[in-house]
Amino acid sequence: xxxxxxxxxxxxxxxxxxxxxxxxxxxxxxxxxxxxxxxxxxxxxxxxxxxxxxxxxxxxxxxxxxxxxxxxxxxxxxxxxxxxxxxxxxxxxxxxxxxxxxxxxxxxxxxxxxxxxxxxxxxxxxxxxxxxxxxxxxxxxxxxxxxxxxxxxxxxxxxxxxxxxxxxxxxxxxxxxxxxxxxxxxxxxxxxxxxxxxxxxxxxxxxxxxxxxxxxxxxxxxxxxxxxxxxxxxxxxxxxxxxxxxxxxxxxxxxxxxxxxxxxxxxxxxxxxxxxxxxxxxxxxxxxxxxxxxxxxxxxxxxxxxxxxxxxxxxxxxxxx
Amino acid sequence: xxxxxxxxxxxxxxxxxxxxxxxxxxxxxxxxxxxxxxxxxxxxxxxxxxxxxxxxxxxxxxxxxxxxxxxxxxxxxxxxxxxxxxxxxxxxxxxxxxxxxxxxxxxxxxxxxxxxxxxxxxxxxxxxxxxxxxxxxxxxxxxxxxxxxxxxxxxxxxxxxxxxxxxxxxxxxxxxxxxxxxxxxxxxxxxxxxxxxxxxxx
Ligand code: FES
Numbered sequence: 433x434x435x436x437x438x439x440x441x442x443x444x445x446x447x448x449x450x451x452x453x454x455x456x457x458x459x460x461x462x463x464x465x466x467x468x469x470x471x472x473x474x475x476x477x478x479x480x481x482x483x484x485x486x487x488x489x490x491x492x493x494x495x496x497x498x499x500x501x502x503x504x505x506x507x508x509x510x511x512x513x514x515x516x517x518x519x520x521x522x523x524x525x526x527x528x529x530x531x532x533x534x535x536x537x538x539x540x541x542x543x544x545x546x547x548x549x550x551x552x553x554x555x556x557x558x559x560x561x562x563x564x565x566x567x568x569x570x571x572x573x574x575x576x577x578x579x580x581x582x583x584x585x586x587x588x589x590x591x592x593x594x595x596x597x598x599x600x601x602x603x604x605x606x607x608x609x610x611x612x613x614x615x616x617x618x619x620x621x622x623x624x625x626x627x628x629x630x631x632x633x634x635x636x637x638x639x640x641x642x643x644x645x646x647x648x649x650x651x652x653x654x655x656x657x658x659x660x661x662x663x664x665x666x667x668x669x670x671x672x673x674x675x676x677x678x679x680x681x682x683x684x685x686x687x688x689x690x691x692x693x694x695x696x697x698x699x700x701x702x703x704x705x706x707x708x709x710x711x712x713x714x715x716x717x718x719x720x721x722x723x724x725x726x727x728x729x730x731x732x733x734x735x736x737x738x739x740x741x742x743x744x745x746x747x748x749x750x751x752x753x
Numbered sequence: 754x755x756x757x758x759x760x761x762x763x764x765x766x767x768x769x770x771x772x773x774x775x776x777x778x779x780x781x782x783x784x785x786x787x788x789x790x791x792x793x794x795x796x797x798x799x800x801x802x803x804x805x806x807x808x809x810x811x812x813x814x815x816x817x818x819x820x821x822x823x824x825x826x827x828x829x830x831x832x833x834x835x836x837x838x839x840x841x842x843x844x845x846x847x848x849x850x851x852x853x854x855x856x857x858x859x860x861x862x863x864x865x866x867x868x869x870x871x872x873x874x875x876x877x878x879x880x881x882x883x884x885x886x887x888x889x890x891x892x893x894x895x896x897x898x899x900x901x902x903x904x905x906x907x908x909x910x911x912x913x914x915x916x917x918x919x920x921x922x923x924x925x926x927x928x929x930x931x932x933x934x935x936x937x938x939x940x941x942x943x944x945x946x947x948x949x950x951x952x953x954x955x
Binding site for chain 1: 778852881
């Protein structure tokens with residue numbers, strides 16, 4: 433359980449396969465009530481009960497932020513992942529009841545911007561769909577550059593181009609079309625804010641180019657949720673709750689703490705928000721830090737860990753939890 | 754003149770840093786008085802910077818001797834004007850034509866930096882991305898909270914409002930919107946009991 437993550441009991445009302453990899457899931461409240469509005473860029477954490485494993489995966493909401501009847505997410509199937517997306521694709525059916533969190537936004541528009549310049553790669557398009565709906569309703573100025581592997585895999589590209597022909601550019605990798613980033617960043621009016629969501633390589637590329645061209649850090653926004661990765665099992669002592677737990681090969685440390693019935697804070701579950709930061713009381717071994725939150729010094733200090741994505745290899749790890 | 758170490762104060766009081774060259778294709782520098790010295794140091798820190806820079810400089814009482822030195826830095830453009838208000842139309846035009854990546858450097862008196870900061874923010878630059886360095890006079894730009902008039906270059910505390918004539922106590926409470934400190938009547942509770950003015954920070 434975590435600050436800002438109250439739960440919503442919902443029913444799956446529609447499942448729409450978009451292409452080979454991506455499927456849209458729509459939810460309505462099971463009690464027939466209204467869902468909260470949200471702001472473009474927000475995500476929800478979906479609980480997946482798969483036998484005795486519970487997975488909690490964050491997905492960007494891509495429905496209209498003002499639509500209180502239905503939420504939609506789009507899930508890209510990751511055959512090599514730990515199973516969350518496969519569970520959604522293979523096991524979830526229309527009519528199923530699920531639990532999702534209240535929306536949390538770690539990738540909101542800066543509404544002081546004169547113009548919003550959005551760069552999306554692949555499934556990174558989803559937060560922008562909600563943001564564009566929000567901006568279209570308020571007359572906000574935006575430009576979207578969306579790169580996908582091929583036309584077939586460019587989810588929602590047709591819909592976006594049809595609605596906003598002058599604001600949307602699509603690039604297909606298989607046709608060797610690439611975003612001319614330097615040119616694009618160079619000509620933007622003062623007061624433009626830049627947003628990027630996509631694979632890590634793309635985010636790094638865009639941030640580095642923007643920094644090179646003198647864009648202020650405050651005007652560059654990005655969202656990259658890391659999926660927790662599998663690794664060697666390890667044992668952890670939770671000092672406050674006085675428990676010793678085992679983190680399984682395909683389990684994250686956070687999931688293992690939760691499975692032991694210990695309340696641990698989180699928001700993004702993807703190494704980005706900082707909410708799950710946990711103090712290390714003692715250790716003998718090495719950390720596998722994978723988050724974007726701790727700085728290098730903190731990572732080297734052996735005093736902190738982000739249990740949503742990071743792991744440990746060694747003899748003992750004692751956490752202040 | 755070396756940098757003045759401002760004493761610790763309340764949160765609303767602006768703090769200033771040291772200008773450092775940043776990446777970017779175009780650089781806008783606005784300075785008055787001794788701020789010219791900070792620009793000269795900036796040019797020394799990055800030899801390629803000035804060729805990409807537009808300098809707006811207001812010499813005021815103390816800066817007449819700097820004009821030649823600034824010219825010698827070889828900026829892409831140099832404007833030397835009689836006052837900040839006279840420079841504002843130019844400043845607005847430069848900002849209106851500018852693109853993302855523009856770097857803004859402000860140096861000199863607090864009044865100049867505060868007002869130019871407002872123009873840059875109004876043009877869409879986040880305030881935390883605008884560099885400042887205090888140089889020269891410690892005089893303050895003050896707003897009278899009673900008549901709302903602005904008195905420039907206040908050197909003593911208390912001082913006389915140049916609009917309504919009240920004796921005002923100089924506060925550290927700063928308004929970013931007005932680019933001015935707040936002056937409050939010093940003898941409000943005991944009219945006529947006005948302490949002797951002391952020079953600010955001395
Ligand atoms: S939950 Fe956000 S960093 Fe771990």
